[in-house]
Amino acid sequence: MAAPPAEQVHDHVAVARDVVKSYGSGDGAVTALRGVSATFRRGRFTAIMGPSGSGKSTFLHCMAGLDTVSSGSVLIGGVDITGLSRTRLTKLRRDRLGFVFQAFNLLPLLTAEENIRLTGRLGKRRADQRWFDTVVDALGLRERLGHRPGELSGGQQQRVAVARALLTRPEVLFADEPTGNLDSASGAEVLEFLRTAVDVYGQTVIMVTHDPVAAAHADRVLFLADGMIVHELPHPTIDAVHAAMRRLEG
Numbered sequence: 404m405a406a407p408p409a410e411q412v413h414d415h416v417a418v419a420r421d422v423v424k425s426y427g428s429g430d431g432a433v434t435a436l437r438g439v440s441a442t443f444r445r446g447r448f449t450a451i452m453g454p455s456g457s458g459k460s461t462f463l464h465c466m467a468g469l470d471t472v473s474s475g476s477v478l479i480g481g482v483d484i485t486g487l488s489r490t491r492l493t494k495l496r497r498d499r500l501g502f503v504f505q506a507f508n509l510l511p512l513l514t515a516e517e518n519i520r521l522t523g524r525l526g527k528r529r530a531d532q533r534w535f536d537t538v539v540d541a542l543g544l545r546e547r548l549g550h551r552p553g554e555l556s557g558g559q560q561q562r563v564a565v566a567r568a569l570l571t572r573p574e575v576l577f578a579d580e581p582t583g584n585l586d587s588a589s590g591a592e593v594l595e596f597l598r599t600a601v602d603v604y605g606q607t608v609i610m611v612t613h614d615p616v617a618a619a620h621a622d623r624v625l626f627l628a629d630g631m632i633v634h635e636l637p638h639p640t641i642d643a644v645h646a647a648m649r650r651l652e653g
Contacts, residue, residue: 415442415443416444416574416575416607417479417607418443418478419439419462419466420440420476420477420478421474421476422436422465422475422477423472424471424472424630435630436461437629437631438475439458439475439631439632443607444607445605445607446601446607448601448610448621449609449610449622449623450610450611450612450617450620450621450639451609452644453628454628454648454652457627457630458627458629458630459611460611461630463579463609465477466609467496467500467575467577468492469496471485479575480574497522500573501575502568502576503568503577504579505579505583505584507561509563509564510552511551511553513552515549515551515552515555515559518563518564519539530570535570538570541599542566544562544566557584557585557586558586558593561589561593562593562596565581565593565597569606574607575607575608576597576600577610580612581593581610581612582612582614587616590616595620597620601622615648618644623635623636623639624644624647626647626651634651
């Protein structure tokens with residue numbers, strides 16, 4: 404999948420151009436990504452899938468600036484993050500990106516509200532109270548704001564993590580297996596809110612998942628195999644995602 408010409412980059416919030424990622428050197432080198440190019444439009448929900456070892460999480464981490472690329476480039480909001488210093492990259496991630504992982508990554512001694520507000524406080528930014536209320540109420544967390552993570556269910560903890568990621572109104576929300584530690588009902592709640600965040604609030608979501616049910620919430624699915632994008636599925640259904648995965652794994 405070719406990257407767009409430079410004059411069209413402004414139409415996309417995230418762009419990967421010929422991204423290569425290798426680990427190690429010499430005979431022991433492992434190439435996880437082999438020249439991956441992709442574009443992500445604003446206000447769209449993209450799922451990334453592939454067999455184990457396909458490079459899907461590596462690709463997400465490179466797009467999010469959590470891992471460096473061996474060659475190629477990644478642009479977020481028109482900024483080439485592969486050329487940023489560590490300090491500037493850290494600031495960009497804090498100010499312009501949101502992250503939700505399989506592990507909830509909440510601080511156990513802080514309340515739900517304190518965890519939600521944490522990223523904004525680290526960036527010395529006061530969150531808009533109306534937006535805070537909107538996110539908290541949409542995620543059903545109003546009655547849990549005073550509880551610490553150990554007093555919350557797994558689904559509630561992940562909803563706190565989603566609220567924290569969205570509070571700063573990030574340009575892109577990156578989600579790596581966000582429902583991996585949840586039961587089906589809790590996972591469905593998180594996925595429905597991510598879908599709502601895209602449809603109602605114009606959020607851009609890029610999510611890695613192994614679950615066809617989760618992928619079917621997206622606007623499109625990119626499939627990786629052997630470190631390359633090998634298929635794109637628009638308007639995915641559960642059956643279509645299952646079929647595509649069977650082809651890749653077979």
